[in-house]
Amino acid sequence: VQRIKDQIDWFQRSGAEIDTNLTMEQAIEEYRQYCIAQRLSTATIDLxxxxxxxxxxxxxxxxxxxINxxxxxxxxxxxxxxSPETVNRKLRSIQTFFxxxxxxxYIKNTIRIKKLSVPKTSINYYSNAEFDVVLNNVKKGFPYxxxxxxxxxxxxxxxxxxxYRDTGLRLSEPFNNELKMDDEGYRLKIVGSSTKNSYQRFVHLTEQQAMTIVQMNDWLEKMMKTWSSRTSAIKIISRVWxxxxxxxxxxxKFHDLRKTFASRLYFLTGQEFSLMFALGHTDTSMTVHYTKLDKVELNRAFPDIVAMKNSVVEGKNPLKVHKERYTEMYSNFGFIHDKV
Structure with a gap:
């Protein structure tokens, strides 16, 4: 950006007549450099x-x-x-560029882009029975x-x-973040960004989950011997699902595993703010729709959650969760499954 401005200033001082308008090609390249300076991920910049x-x-x-x-x-x-959602994603990228x-x-007034209307749809989650059916088909395998x-x-x-279902992790998070293993236990350090998580957070893990993340990264390293794109190789996981x-x-779709985690977590705790932090959101605008889920349907979908809630009410088996400053932070069903 500064390079082009300096060129314009130099021409103006020399008395030459110039066209100060950038070509689209120049503007896109300058914007790409700006995004790099903002430390956006390569995948986000490409998008x-x-x-x-x-x-x-x-x-x-x-x-x-x-432009008009x-x-x-x-x-x-x-x-x-x-789909309207896909088109709106593109329009948001263009609007940000404007x-x-x-x-x-470079332009006097930005063009305000009106997004497509998207009807509100219900949250899609996988019941326990559905999740087991899908896993069984993964076990059977299919042609390479x-x-x-x-x-x-x-x-x-x-x-x-x-x-993914027990932690609500996004597809790439087990690969793009630091896995910490020390005397304090196992946890994945999710680094804040300007796109998804806006702050740093930790997802505490069981030993089995930590080993799974290690195996996933070993698998990715093996795949990179024949794949040129790391992002594309990671997407193999969502394609298998x-x-x-x-x-x-x-x-x-694959992202519904994260929605399943969120649905189960809110059904268990009824705590919207705990859900917000567990998902890495900064406000409840992205979690409020979970409060509207049908409780009867949730009872049918997640009998294990019903059993856990009943056990807590009866005082037989308090939930095993991490506590921070006396606030219960539910972030992983693996610990609940691994309860004493």
Missing amino acids: YTRAIKEFAKNSRVRSVDG KPQITQFKRGQTHL NWMEDEG GEATMNDKDREMFIDAFRL KKALRKSGIQG
């Missing part, structure tokens, strides 16, 4: 710039001063084959070409899926 480049190609706009609202409408019309250009003085899972890796995948879902005849 942003891919959407911006797609818009530039679709609209055939060459310079930033040629009709081009946004045209871009939306070309996305009818995608805002950055306004802040840098369909999901890239070696037979000898089946148990690792099964343990990984249990880890998706394939097992199809074989099971169950609707859903």
Whole structure:
């Protein structure tokens, strides 16, 4: 950014007539450098710039001063084959780019992009019975070409899926964060970022879960001998889950494992703020919809949670959880399963 500004100042001082407007190609590259300086992950930067480049190609706009609202409408019309959520993700990336250009003085006024209306849908979670059915299909395995899972890796995948459901970890978090193992126990240090978690937090782990994360990273290292993209290799895990879902005849996606964790946690504790911290959110706007889940359906879906709640009420078996400053922080069902 500063380099281009310096060039403009130099030309102006020399008395030459210049066009101070950036080309889209220049602006995108400068924005990419800005994102790098902001320490965004490579995957996040690629996601942003891919959407911006797609818009530039679709609209055939060459310079930033040629951007207008009709081009946004045209871009939306070309996305009818995608879900509203996917289109809105692209629009958010483009909007952020526009805002950055306004802040840098490259455009006078940013264009406000109106997102597509998305109907509110119910939270999709996997009942205990559904989860077991899917795991059984993972155990059976399927042709390597369909999901890239070696037979000898089946148990690792099964343990990984249990880890995701019991901790609410996002797909890449077991790979992109520090696993700490010392006298204080096992825990995954989730580093804050400007996209997902905005603050640092710890997910406390059982010994088995810690070993699962070690095995997952060993598996990834092995996969990188034949895969060029680390992100793509990690996504093998979600593709295996998706394939097992199809074989099971169950609707859903990998991220619903995180929603299952959240649904179970809120059903057990009734504590929205504990859920918020466990998921790494900064406010309850992302967790309030869990408070509206049907309790009758939750009873049917999670009989083990019902048993745990009844046990606590009767005083027979208090939950085994980590405490911090006298506040119970429920963050892992593995500890509850491993109760004394």
